[in-house]
Amino acid sequence: MALSRKNTSVMFLIIVLISFVGLTPQYLCGADYCGNDVAVPPFLSSGVDPNLLLLIDNSGSMIDLAYVENDSQCFDDTYDSNTTYAGYFEPNVVYAYNFSGDYFEIYSISSHWTGKDSSGGWYYNDYVWMLLDSTPSPTAFVAKGNFFNWAMASKFDIQKEILTGGKYDSTNSRLVMESRGCLDRRYVKKVQVTDNLNGGTKYLTLAIRPPTEEKFDPWENGAAYSAGDIVNDLGELYIPTSSGTSNGTGVDDDTGVSWSAYTLTRWTNGATYPANSIVSDPNKANTIDEGRLYITAAGGTASGTGVDDDSGITDWVPYNLTHIEIFPATTNGFKHSACQDAVDEMAKDSPHQGQLKIYIDDCMGYSEGGGSSPEA
Numbered sequence: 001m002a003l004s005r006k007n008t009s010v011m012f013l014i015i016v017l018i019s020f021v022g023l024t025p026q027y028l029c030g031a032d033y034c035g036n037d038v039a040v041p042p043f044l045s046s047g048v049d050p051n052l053l054l055l056i057d058n059s060g061s062m063i064d065l066a067y068v069e070n071d072s073q074c075f076d077d078t079y080d081s082n083t084t085y086a087g088y089f090e091p092n093v094v095y096a097y098n099f100s101g102d103y104f105e106i107y108s109i110s111s112h113w114t115g116k117d118s119s120g121g122w123y124y125n126d127y128v129w130m131l132l133d134s135t136p137s138p139t140a141f142v143a144k145g146n147f148f149n150w151a152m153a154s155k156f157d158i159q160k161e162i163l164t165g166g167k168y169d170s171t172n173s174r175l176v177m178e179s180r181g182c183l184d185r186r187y188v189k190k191v192q193v194t195d196n197l198n199g200g201t202k203y204l205t206l207a208i209r210p211p212t213e214e215k216f217d218p219w220e221n222g223a224a225y226s227a228g229d230i231v232n233d234l235g236e237l238y239i240p241t242s243s244g245t246s247n248g249t250g251v252d253d254d255t256g257v258s259w260s261a262y263t264l265t266r267w268t269n270g271a272t273y274p275a276n277s278i279v280s281d282p283n284k285a286n287t288i289d290e291g292r293l294y295i296t297a298a299g300g301t302a303s304g305t306g307v308d309d310d311s312g313i314t315d316w317v318p319y320n321l322t323h324i325e326i327f328p329a330t331t332n333g334f335k336h337s338a339c340q341d342a343v344d345e346m347a348k349d350s351p352h353q354g355q356l357k358i359y360i361d362d363c364m365g366y367s368e369g370g371g372s373s374p375e376a
Contacts (some may be wrong), residue, residue: 009302043115054202057164062156063180065187065208067149074182075334079142079150081127087153088147088166088175097141103174116140122196123329130193130204136328152208152322154179171219177322184292186325186333195329200240203333207325211293213265213280221246225257233311237262267307267316268295275299277318295319338362 015019067085069076084091095104096112113131116139127147131140157177160166166175181187186207193204206290219233226243233251239262247256263271267279282305294307294316303312310316327334342359345351 012174026332051235056159058156060180062159063154065176065179065181066153066158067189073340074186075188075190075339078360079145079147079189079191083150084160085146085149085153087145088161089148089150091146092145093145093148094142095145095148097138099139099153104148104171112142113140118197121198121329123127123193123202124196125191125193128191128193128204129331130326131329138326148192151206152177152324153177154322178206178320179209179210179322180318180320184210185287186194191266191334200331202331204329205327205334207327209323209325210320211278211323212291213293219246219251219254221248230262231259267302269302269304269312272301273299273313279307281308293319332362335362 011215033119067076071080089095089104094107097103097106098105099113113129116131118131118139119134119135123130123132128139128143130138130142133139134301154177157166157179162279167178169176186209189206189208190203193202195198195202216230216232216237219231219238223246224244225231225240225246227240230237230239231237231251236251238251240257240260241260242258243341245259246254248254251259261268264273264277264320265279267281267283273279275298276295277299278293280291280293281289284290284292295318296313296316298313300313305309307313307316320332338359342356343360345356345359
């Protein structure tokens, strides 16, 4: 009906304009007024300059998650399958994580489920399915796009999807999600699932966060090292320039292996970085940006005290590729109230270590945390 009314109004307008052609007063068509075909019709008001303004928000809060229950708690368990959540994923399409390629793709039972190790459990509900091995680490992670949008989409992702279709990686032909989790830390999402092997209800816990610097093992005396090995010695990274067995108290006095500073993943004054290098900035230690990663598209030789005043590489920007940590399904899952109890206990002048451990164990639902970390 709305379409019919629209057509009727357009037709009426055309008829009205045509009916007035023969009634135009002759004095309006004098050679000095209409003859040059540039006169403004007398029934139109004076033109005005365009005044449409499109304001695009690119503040830091745009890389916060779009769907949150209470961003002061960094926790959400309010997924509603009757609600459609916007994002890069098609809501009703089933996707699976490709663990060998580190990306999500449309689900195929032969590629993503058949033959996968499920010795650690099989958990599911109407919109998410997961297999775990005995580690336990996920061997299959499958869900509807609507769930993935709820869990991972940032406000920036949705804005870019509307304006341009999304952030596109032309090299790998895929969309790239960006998020800082909860102020560069984990944002926890939890949903109820069924334990297929043992029966009963469990809770699947995910943590959404930005990327973090790769961790390296500490230097050890008496260890065999060869080219390509990277070690952490008192917070600094080193790579061997010779092979051998370490002998000493640290990198500085190691008589068995020669070492040089490893700068590829940490900003270092004077170091040369190729295009698309990703680094942390040690100069941001003990600040709100500690641990944040930065990427340069152009590369070059660093010159300054950090990424903020680098005059040699001037295009460092935060690197916010979304990561997902998948934790083992447990009876209680993540309990943010217990986590708050742990924070409160830590804030005391003399925190009780035993009580603190109880709170922490209860917080995550298991005594030893840890989970795998897919990229989106």
